[in-house]
Amino acid sequence: MGIVQMLIVILILVLLVKPVGTYLYHVFSNEPNRTDRIFGRAEKGIYRLIGLKQRGGMSWKKYAVSFIVTNITLVVFSYIFLRLQKGLPLNPNGIGNMEETLTFNTVISFMTNTNLQHYSGESGVSYFSQMAVMTMLMFTSAASGFSVAVAFVRGITGRSTVGNFFEDFVKAHIRIFIPLALLVTMALVALHVPQTLKPTLEVTTLEGQTQQIAIGPVASLESIKHIGTNGGGFFGANSSHPFENPSPLSNVLEILSMWLLPASLPYMYGKFAKNKRQGWMIFGAMMTLFVLLLGLNYAAERAGNPAINAMGIDASQGSMEGKEVRFGIAQSALFTTVTTAATTGSVNNMHDTLTPLGSITPLTLMMLNNVFGGKGVGLINMLMYAILGVFLCGLMVGRTPEFLGRKIEAREMKLIAIAILIHPLIILVPTAAAFLTDLGKGGITNPGFHGMTQVLYEYVSAAANNGSGFEGLADNTSFWNITTGMVMLLGRYVSMIAMLAVAGSLLRKKPVPETIGTFRTDNGLFTGILIGTVLIIGALTFLPVIVLGPVAEYLTLR
Numbered sequence: 296m297g298i299v300q301m302l303i304v305i306l307i308l309v310l311l312v313k314p315v316g317t318y319l320y321h322v323f324s325n326e327p328n329r330t331d332r333i334f335g336r337a338e339k340g341i342y343r344l345i346g347l348k349q350r351g352g353m354s355w356k357k358y359a360v361s362f363i364v365t366n367i368t369l370v371v372f373s374y375i376f377l378r379l380q381k382g383l384p385l386n387p388n389g390i391g392n393m394e395e396t397l398t399f400n401t402v403i404s405f406m407t408n409t410n411l412q413h414y415s416g417e418s419g420v421s422y423f424s425q426m427a428v429m430t431m432l433m434f435t436s437a438a439s440g441f442s443v444a445v446a447f448v449r450g451i452t453g454r455s456t457v458g459n460f461f462e463d464f465v466k467a468h469i470r471i472f473i474p475l476a477l478l479v480t481m482a483l484v485a486l487h488v489p490q491t492l493k494p495t496l497e498v499t500t501l502e503g504q505t506q507q508i509a510i511g512p513v514a515s516l517e518s519i520k521h522i523g524t525n526g527g528g529f530f531g532a533n534s535s536h537p538f539e540n541p542s543p544l545s546n547v548l549e550i551l552s553m554w555l556l557p558a559s560l561p562y563m564y565g566k567f568a569k570n571k572r573q574g575w576m577i578f579g580a581m582m583t584l585f586v587l588l589l590g591l592n593y594a595a596e597r598a599g600n601p602a603i604n605a606m607g608i609d610a611s612q613g614s615m616e617g618k619e620v621r622f623g624i625a626q627s628a629l630f631t632t633v634t635t636a637a638t639t640g641s642v643n644n645m646h647d648t649l650t651p652l653g654s655i656t657p658l659t660l661m662m663l664n665n666v667f668g669g670k671g672v673g674l675i676n677m678l679m680y681a682i683l684g685v686f687l688c689g690l691m692v693g694r695t696p697e698f699l700g701r702k703i704e705a706r707e708m709k710l711i712a713i714a715i716l717i718h719p720l721i722i723l724v725p726t727a728a729a730f731l732t733d734l735g736k737g738g739i740t741n742p743g744f745h746g747m748t749q750v751l752y753e754y755v756s757a758a759a760n761n762g763s764g765f766e767g768l769a770d771n772t773s774f775w776n777i778t779t780g781m782v783m784l785l786g787r788y789v790s791m792i793a794m795l796a797v798a799g800s801l802l803r804k805k806p807v808p809e810t811i812g813t814f815r816t817d818n819g820l821f822t823g824i825l826i827g828t829v830l831i832i833g834a835l836t837f838l839p840v841i842v843l844g845p846v847a848e849y850l851t852l853r
Contacts, residue, residue, distance in 0.1 A: 311551075312561075315562075342465065355796060355799030377402065378392055404779075407783045411762040412528065416527070452569075488513050488545065496509075591652065592649075614648075638673070640761040642763050652849055655841060662722070664718065665680060672760065685698045698816065721758045737769070744845075
């Protein structure tokens with residue numbers, strides 16, 4: 296029955312990919328379409344308000360600068376709000392100002408679409424901060440990522456320019472995220488997720504004791520948290536908390552919310568390329584890797600913990616440690632796989648309690664960071680591997696590699712090398728530093744192989760802009776706040792800027808006519824090459840550290 300549940304959700308997703316992908320194309324193609332009549336007036340008002348009179352295309356450099364300056368501005372305002380939240384309105388519970396390094400980490404985390412939380416939501420931030428900082432950054436970080444992805448697609452598919460960042464940024468909000476967030480918020484409220492500005496409830500239990508029950512504007516944050524693949528929870532327990540995720544139905548809604556837009560981007564890319572097979576090829580490669588890793592997680596959790604099984608304890612339900620009974624193994628495994636594939640970071644079970652082999656799935660998905668991925672990042676990274684695959688195949692047969700009718704040469708490969716190498720660098724170096732320094736070791740509560748996985752997961756999650764945690768770390772210290780903050784910055788912006796440069800470089804090149812010798816990139820053969828390229832590079836880069844963590848822990852439990 297568990298497998299049937301997962302297959303139904305996957306089928307629903309596949310059926311929605313084409314209509315949603317087509318809608319995304321209409322939003323960003325800048326061609327007249329029906330959505331203009333619905334949203335055009337609101338957008339024009341915003342363009343006048345921000346002084347955007349000319350919406351012509353930008354160079355890739357101007358697009359990147361506009362993207363970064365906008366993000367910096369939002370970071371500054373958000374930092375001020377969190378440092379002064381005690382004296383700001385909508386703080387009925389009297390929550391104090393956030394500490395400096397924690398504020399730095401939190402603001403960077405939410406601006407980079409990571410939402411790594413070294414604080415507990417219900418006690419660390421006020422209602423004002425939840426709405427004016429956390430929810431606001433969830434919208435803007437998702438829109439920023441979407442805009443860069445669309446600019447990259449325009450560049451590699453030969454559009455006249457990469458577009459205008461501010462126009463894309465506004466359209467992403469007005470035509471995608473705000474309408475979807477309103478719909479999902481209403482659905483979650485109907486499913487009994489709280490949405491209120493009342494203070495924490497104080498109730499008397501059956502034993503006559505007093506208990507504090509935190510509430511607040513949960514549903515509105517929960518909706519964009521998943522639609523924007525953000526992941527930061529209103530409560531410390533995130534989507535395992537019954538107020539964030541009360542039932543199996545809300546669980547499926549949240550899974551589809553965080554998965555649908557990233558899964559639809561490949562189809563949008565196919566529309567831009569005027570070759571839908573290209574889009575389905577990318578989608579097929581992503582889904583193949585997803586199903587393989589979902590199967591690993593489900594099988595490992597269904598089999599249970601080897602050490603507990605050896606004690607003769609009934610393991611018929613699987614490894615239920617850290618999981619909610621209302622979800623069970625199947626919906627927990629699917630949620631775990633989707634949230635790390637889509638780099639959302641929300642959790643409906645505690646990843647720290649995953650079996651050693653089960654933990655390989657979320658780690659691998661974040662290490663690859665291209666199986667659907669977050670808002671646009673997954674598509675950019677998978678297309679990066681597609682270009683790399685074309686380059687390698689070209690070398691094998693002695694031809695100048697071509698992708699979508701444009702030659703792949705030294706400049707593009709240097710930029711792609713930067714984007715590929717920065718990811719393991721910002722994961723492995725700080726992981727080693729955490730074990731070599733007293734400040735880092737002070738936060739490690741488990742000295743064994745599991746502790747290795749905890750530290751590795753923290754930096755993998757930060758680098759992939761995922762934000763989920765293995766927990767168990769005492770991570771709210773200056774060392775962890777600053778190091779993960781720097782990793783999140785580098786993980787977000789270095790690869791995005793490098794790939795925008797690739798798009799700008801390809802855009803300047805004259806298209807090469809297709810001939811009988813042109814290597815096709817829209818068939819099953821190339822899908823296999825793409826999957827092989829992703830796995831080989833990922834395995835060569837991260838397999839040793841996976842062996843030191845989850846694999847070593849698994850072998851000690853046998």
